[in-house]
Amino acid sequence: MKTVILIGANGKMGKAALTGLGKHKVITAGRSQDGCDYQVDITSEESLRKLFKEVGHFDAVVNTVGVCEYATFEEMTEAQWMTTVMSKMMGQINIVRIGQEYIADKGSFTLITGILNLKPIPFAIADATTSGAIDTFVKCVAFEMPRGIRVNSVNPTVLAEAWDVYGDMMPGFQPVPSTLVGKAFERSVDGFITGQVILVDA
Amino acid sequence: MKTVILIGANGKMGKAALTGLGKHKVITAGRSQDGCDYQVDITSEESLRKLFKEVGHFDAVVNTVGVCEYATFEEMTEAQWMTTVMSKMMGQINIVRIGQEYIADKGSFTLITGILNLKPIPFAIADATTSGAIDTFVKCVAFEMPRGIRVNSVNPTVLAEAWDVYGDMMPGFQPVPSTLVGKAFERSVDGFITGQVILVDA
Numbered sequence: 001m002k003t004v005i006l007i008g009a010n011g012k013m014g015k016a017a018l019t020g021l022g023k024h025k026v027i028t029a030g031r032s033q034d035g036c037d038y039q040v041d042i043t044s045e046e047s048l049r050k051l052f053k054e055v056g057h058f059d060a061v062v063n064t065v066g067v068c069e070y071a072t073f074e075e076m077t078e079a080q081w082m083t084t085v086m087s088k089m090m091g092q093i094n095i096v097r098i099g100q101e102y103i104a105d106k107g108s109f110t111l112i113t114g115i116l117n118l119k120p121i122p123f124a125i126a127d128a129t130t131s132g133a134i135d136t137f138v139k140c141v142a143f144e145m146p147r148g149i150r151v152n153s154v155n156p157t158v159l160a161e162a163w164d165v166y167g168d169m170m171p172g173f174q175p176v177p178s179t180l181v182g183k184a185f186e187r188s189v190d191g192f193i194t195g196q197v198i199l200v201d202a
Numbered sequence: 203m204k205t206v207i208l209i210g211a212n213g214k215m216g217k218a219a220l221t222g223l224g225k226h227k228v229i230t231a232g233r234s235q236d237g238c239d240y241q242v243d244i245t246s247e248e249s250l251r252k253l254f255k256e257v258g259h260f261d262a263v264v265n266t267v268g269v270c271e272y273a274t275f276e277e278m279t280e281a282q283w284m285t286t287v288m289s290k291m292m293g294q295i296n297i298v299r300i301g302q303e304y305i306a307d308k309g310s311f312t313l314i315t316g317i318l319n320l321k322p323i324p325f326a327i328a329d330a331t332t333s334g335a336i337d338t339f340v341k342c343v344a345f346e347m348p349r350g351i352r353v354n355s356v357n358p359t360v361l362a363e364a365w366d367v368y369g370d371m372m373p374g375f376q377p378v379p380s381t382l383v384g385k386a387f388e389r390s391v392d393g394f395i396t397g398q399v400i401l402v403d404a
Contacts, residue, residue: 045280073299073346078247081295085287089335093283097275120342128342129335133291136334140322144275 001025004189005055007095008064009036012162013112013181017062017154020182021189027055031065042091045098052102060189061099062110063092068127076126084126089133096141096151106148110188111138113155115201121170131155135197142195150194154184157201174202203227206391207257209297210266211238214364215314215383219264219356222384223391229257233267244293247300254304262391263301264312265294270329278328286328291335298343298353308350312390313340317359317403323372333357337399344397352396356386359403376404 002024008014009028018026029051033039038054041047042065052058066088069080092111099109113131116124138153145151158166160175167175184198204226210216211230220228231253235241240256243249244267254260268290271282294313301311315333318326340355347353360368362377369377386400 073343074302074348076299078292078296078299081292085292090280090283090287093331094280097278097280100276117338117342120345122346125339125343125346129295129339132338132342133331133335136319136338137327137331140319140330140334141275141327143322144324144327146276 002059002189003027003055003057004060004062005029005051005058006062006064007040007042008112010034011064012159012178013064013156016156016159016161016178016181017064017185018182019179020184020186021062024060024189027058042095043086045094048094048098052099057104058102058107059104060108060110061095061103062185062189063095064112066092066112066130068124068130070123070127072123073125081126084130088127089130092134093137100145100149103149106150108150108152108189108194110185111151111153113153113197115155115157115173115199118155118199119157119173123169138197139195145194150188150192152188152193152196152198154181154188154198154200156181156184156199176200176202204261204391205229205257205259206262206264207231207253207260208264208266209242209244210314212236213266214361214380215266215358218358218361218363218380218383219266219312219387220384221381222386222388223264226262226391229260244297245288247296250296250300254301259306260304260309261306262310262312263297263305264387264391265297266314268294268314268332270326270332272325272329274325275327283328286332290329291332294336295339302347302351305351308352310352310354310391310396312387313353313355315355315357315399317357317375317401320357320401321359321375325371340399341397347396352390352394354390354395354398354400356383356390356400356402358383358386358401378402378404
């Protein structure tokens with residue numbers, strides 16, 4: 001049994017990840033503490049450091065948080081770009097950058113991206129661009145990890161459980177059940193793979 | 203003959219791009235005006251807007267500027283990450299975002315990335331991550347461009363002309379002549395392709 005910090009546990013993607021972490025001790029964290037063990041803001045180095053110190057020993061971090069703004073490229077402002085960059089991209093880099101100081105030997109980080117960098121749709125240019133950045137980041141940073149630490153990303157298509165919200169934006173996409181996405185997180189946490197983008201698509 | 207704005211004309215990559223732009227009217231711009239027609243800071247929306255307004259009519263923008271910080275992942279600070287993100291990533295997104303308001307119908311943008319997102323080396327995680335972001339950006343944003351405007355990136359390996367500077371960092375890499383990289387810029391500016399990452403490797 002591993003101790004796993006799940007960031008974004010309240011969200012639909014967090015709940016999907018949780019379905020794959022059943023054999024572990026899961027410590028939950030979220031932007032609001034609401035129902036979670038800890039509150040954390042991934043855009044803040046200080047907030048992340050506080051979380052990792054307070055948890056103490058942990059073997060894995062699974063992140064499902066990444067705030068994205070949606071607009072046409074023409075209408076997306078610099079501020080909207082930066083909200084997305086600072087959360088989905090730099091926030092996730094922060095998790096690995098700071099977390100590597102605290103995580104146990106042979107620990108793992110699993111980040112979240114999303115299919116829109118491979119299957120573009122309107123309004124999602126910032127989401128897609130930052131997903132591309134994080135998928136690249138995990139492929140490259142894996143070679144630098146000390147002490148057997150691993151880094152992967154899960155890049156899922158839309159969840160069946162979120163189809164009522166996103167379905168209209170995503171014509172021709174086939175949603176997948178949360179439990180299938182949970183398997184991807186399980187494969188990252190319990191496998192030996194590193195530097196991998198685990199695609200979950202139908 | 204097209205009017206092409208070449209940003210970063212003073213650099214080695216700018217000179218490489220220039221070898222492929224021989225049949226066009228090239229207007230040069232750089233961080234310092236030193237030898238260039240215009241001075242521009244791609245991290246500033248205001249500076250870019252001023253450049254595009256002053257040039258007036260143009261058919262293509264070729265960018266070869268992207269400031270990157272180099273350090274091990276463990277030692278790279280948030281400030282170093284942000285320098286790289288704001289220049290190589292957001293600066294290039296700015297060029298397209300603002301430039302699309304001014305560029306002629308059927309114009310083109312050609313951005314610069316670099317081979318290290320595909321062939322990682324030590325110290326280059328921020329360079330690689332932002333190259334991955336921009337390669338993804340051009341693949342996705344191309345679908346949104348109005349008036350027949352095209353967007354591509356050139357992703358070259360190390361230039362023969364820069365091998366004395368970078369060679370020690372890049373064991374096992376085969377440098378390519380600037381004129382070959384110039385061909386990639388020419389293919390982007392004079393072709394009909396869009397949403398493409400033009401890889402130049404040996």
